[in-house]
Amino acid sequence: MRVVLTVLGYAFCVAGFVLSGSEPGYFEEFNARELDIDKEKEGLLSFLENHAAAASPSSPNPLMVPLTLIQGAASKAAVCLDGTLPGYHLHRGHGSGENSWLIHLEGGGWCYTRRSCVYRKNTRRGSSNFMEKEIPFTGILSNKAEENPDFFNWNRVKLRYCDGASFSGSGQNEAAQLNFRGQQIWLAAMEDLMSKGMKNANQALLSGCSAGGLASILHCDEFRDLFPGTTKVKCLSDAGLFLDAVDVSGGRTLRNMFGGVVNLQEVEKNLPKTCINHLDPTSCFFPQNLIANVKTPLFILNAAYDSWQLQASLAPRSADPRGHWNDCTLNHALCNSSQIQFLQDFRNQMLDAIRDFSRSSQNGLFLNSCFAHCQSERQDTWFADDSPLIANKGIAESVGDWYFDREDVKAIDCAYPCDNTCHNLVFK
Numbered sequence: 001m002r003v004v005l006t007v008l009g010y011a012f013c014v015a016g017f018v019l020s021g022s023e024p025g026y027f028e029e030f031n032a033r034e035l036d037i038d039k040e041k042e043g044l045l046s047f048l049e050n051h052a053a054a055a056s057p058s059s060p061n062p063l064m065v066p067l068t069l070i071q072g073a074a075s076k077a078a079v080c081l082d083g084t085l086p087g088y089h090l091h092r093g094h095g096s097g098e099n100s101w102l103i104h105l106e107g108g109g110w111c112y113t114r115r116s117c118v119y120r121k122n123t124r125r126g127s128s129n130f131m132e133k134e135i136p137f138t139g140i141l142s143n144k145a146e147e148n149p150d151f152f153n154w155n156r157v158k159l160r161y162c163d164g165a166s167f168s169g170s171g172q173n174e175a176a177q178l179n180f181r182g183q184q185i186w187l188a189a190m191e192d193l194m195s196k197g198m199k200n201a202n203q204a205l206l207s208g209c210s211a212g213g214l215a216s217i218l219h220c221d222e223f224r225d226l227f228p229g230t231t232k233v234k235c236l237s238d239a240g241l242f243l244d245a246v247d248v249s250g251g252r253t254l255r256n257m258f259g260g261v262v263n264l265q266e267v268e269k270n271l272p273k274t275c276i277n278h279l280d281p282t283s284c285f286f287p288q289n290l291i292a293n294v295k296t297p298l299f300i301l302n303a304a305y306d307s308w309q310l311q312a313s314l315a316p317r318s319a320d321p322r323g324h325w326n327d328c329t330l331n332h333a334l335c336n337s338s339q340i341q342f343l344q345d346f347r348n349q350m351l352d353a354i355r356d357f358s359r360s361s362q363n364g365l366f367l368n369s370c371f372a373h374c375q376s377e378r379q380d381t382w383f384a385d386d387s388p389l390i391a392n393k394g395i396a397e398s399v400g401d402w403y404f405d406r407e408d409v410k411a412i413d414c415a416y417p418c419d420n421t422c423h424n425l426v427f428k
Helices: 114-120 182-195 211-218 220-224 253-264 307-314 326-330 337-353 395-403
Strands: 002-011 014-019 028-030 063-069 087-091 100-105 134-137 155-159 171-173 178-180 203-209 232-238 298-303 364-368 410-412 424-427
Touching: 087 134, 087 182, 100 211, 114 178, 134 155, 155 182, 203 211, 203 220, 211 220, 211 232, 220 232, 232 395, 253 307, 298 395, 307 337, 326 424, 364 395
Parallel strands: 002 424, 100 155, 100 203, 203 232, 232 298, 298 364, 364 410
Antiparallel strands: 002 014, 014 028, 063 087, 063 134, 087 155, 171 178
């Protein structure tokens, strides 16, 4: 199955994409071709992670959940890039899920230079002034048993992302009026939710997509420590396995970007000491150097040929100025044999990255050979009649089996092009 995305237009370094046939307004700012603000490639990197799910034909009439701003957060210096209050969307659980909590961390790229953060603070990724007042809850956040069989009646929260450093920054830039307070936002949000009943949880799951998937790894053990030992606590990272990979020019585009994030936003002080003690701070922002040391049970959900990494890390315009990779990055069916081999090598790097992690019986894994990104938020990939499968088991069932200890889940797909259940993203 193909999910076709259509370019709507360009505006100051950001291209808007929507699912073909979706309602106007359901789009995500996405710098698919690394549209430059200047020669240093400063810009806002994000992906269609949330609103594409809302337009999914397999999720009719999704639940709309209002935004709650965290009152009192400012006194804790827990503010968005522009100084506004952070927020979340909460839908209360009921019945058997009344004391079960799912916290989902929103994704949306990073800002890694002062200029890109200044731009970002005037978007919903840097200011609650621009956030939607209500959003649809689909996929893992759905309130319908037929769409989300294991978590539909839990207390489900989506924490909005407005710091630009995967909820991990702790600094500021007074000259540019920028607040790098991701760590403080995380702490203020958890404190607020604990006061609203999460302290009574008998089971909890921290999840996240993309930059939020990275954040769910970074904060997993902190989340565990919020609860008594009797509470069942696990974490899920969706599309958060960003690799420190060499791009098509032989450079390291993503390492340069992550280095900017870590240095600008003073992330080092919030990175796990188990990593900082033997690696440099930028390396410790890469999940491949973190996941084996996470003590809390963790599930990695990722596409082996992650669409965002292909376009923004492996073959961005800066690494491919002549455009040899243009067609391939927009549609995998147009990749030539040498490009496919390059992508197979990338998949092999991903398999190497999870080798030690996968040896632990408490961890879970669903690594499918698809050209996709963020499969837990979208209804068509999370749980539907034609959802992606590995060995005849879909994503929602796999995550549920792992969380509830029904079955050990270590699902690794065969290499492309063997999987005909993928919902591959195709751009045009």
